[in-house]
Amino acid sequence: MQLELRHLQAVCQIAESGSLGGAARRLGVSQPALSAQLRRIERVTGGELFVRGRSGVEPTPLGQFVLAKARRVLTEMESLGAESRAMATDTPLRLGCILLVLIDGLLARTDLVLSGREMTVDVEHSVTALVRMLGAGQYDVIVYGEVNDHEVALPQGALARTLVPKEPFCIRMSTRHPLAGREVLDLAELAGEQWMTLVEDDDGGPEALVEACAKAGFAPSLRHRITDRKMRHDLVAAGRAISLTQPTAPAVEGTVMRPLLGTPITGRIRLAWNRSAVSAGQADSLYRAAAGAYLANVDNNPFHRAWWNAHPEAHPVLG
Numbered sequence: 563m564q565l566e567l568r569h570l571q572a573v574c575q576i577a578e579s580g581s582l583g584g585a586a587r588r589l590g591v592s593q594p595a596l597s598a599q600l601r602r603i604e605r606v607t608g609g610e611l612f613v614r615g616r617s618g619v620e621p622t623p624l625g626q627f628v629l630a631k632a633r634r635v636l637t638e639m640e641s642l643g644a645e646s647r648a649m650a651t652d653t654p655l656r657l658g659c660i661l662l663v664l665i666d667g668l669l670a671r672t673d674l675v676l677s678g679r680e681m682t683v684d685v686e687h688s689v690t691a692l693v694r695m696l697g698a699g700q701y702d703v704i705v706y707g708e709v710n711d712h713e714v715a716l717p718q719g720a721l722a723r724t725l726v727p728k729e730p731f732c733i734r735m736s737t738r739h740p741l742a743g744r745e746v747l748d749l750a751e752l753a754g755e756q757w758m759t760l761v762e763d764d765d766g767g768p769e770a771l772v773e774a775c776a777k778a779g780f781a782p783s784l785r786h787r788i789t790d791r792k793m794r795h796d797l798v799a800a801g802r803a804i805s806l807t808q809p810t811a812p813a814v815e816g817t818v819m820r821p822l823l824g825t826p827i828t829g830r831i832r833l834a835w836n837r838s839a840v841s842a843g844q845a846d847s848l849y850r851a852a853a854g855a856y857l858a859n860v861d862n863n864p865f866h867r868a869w870w871n872a873h874p875e876a877h878p879v880l881g
Contacts, residue, residue: 746821
């Protein structure tokens with residue numbers, strides 16, 4: 563048997579997981595199959611690579627040597643794939659995203675940062691689907707959100723940067739709503755409302771809304787789940803529902819947007835990419851394009867500009 567990249571990946575996964583069981587789950591194989599594979603690898607390398615320790619399996623001196631070489635080879639292969647794809651301008655970059663406000667602006671900026679390389683874009687309504695498709699190689703880059711403390715687990719081989727670490731969700735309601743004239747809303751005042759359910763149901767948003775409402779003394783009536791933007795806005799304008807929304811969202815006729823007292827629900831925006839398909843330079847260019855698209859919308863609502871100026875820690879890192 564000759565060592566292949568998959569063997570090196572298996573050795574690295576065992577070391578990173580600290581157990582055969584954890585590595586097997588990450589690799590999508592059974593533990594007995596991984597154990598048998600490890601024995602074959604050890605026969606080629608000439609000795610035991612791991613021993614059982616107090617906190618799981620630990621590399622032997624030979625294992626440490628093999629790991630160092632394996633990581634170097636895998637890094638070079640990932641770099642080869644990413645840099646060759648970056649040079650192949652006839653191969654489109656595949657972007658997947660959820661329906662964030664900055665997406666429209668990002669698409670307008672990509673021609674300036676990708677040096678003529680085309681990009682295909684798909685909008686998904688599930689962060690889980692985005693991450694799964696990134697891991698399967700169906701997307702090269704994804705842009706997604708997380709709400710409150712929710713963290714999305716990324717697949718092996720993916721890298722990520724946080725674009726906006728925190729933004730305060732606000733409420734969109736009809737201009738005819740009795741509370742529309744308020745500058746700030748107390749969540750407890752919205753106890754009797756019909757709520758528009760968040761489109762993404764696996765980014766922590768629904769749980770964050772239910773938890774925040776529970777702390778305010780009520781359970782929200784999550785009545786409508788509509789993916790079409792115009793239909794959602796028409797329903798809110800008609801006074802049939804209220805909705806959580808990003809503070810950078812544009813004005814919509816017949817509706818107003820108001821911040822929530824104490825910012826009980828916050829969002830986070832992240833960019834992730836497959837490091838074997840996207841070079842470091844391309845990832846940085848996309849990050850900067852996304853940051854520019856976000857910043858272009860900060861002034862859509864005066865209350866968000868005031869919040870943004872008061873929270874420099876929430877700004878994209880562009881240095």
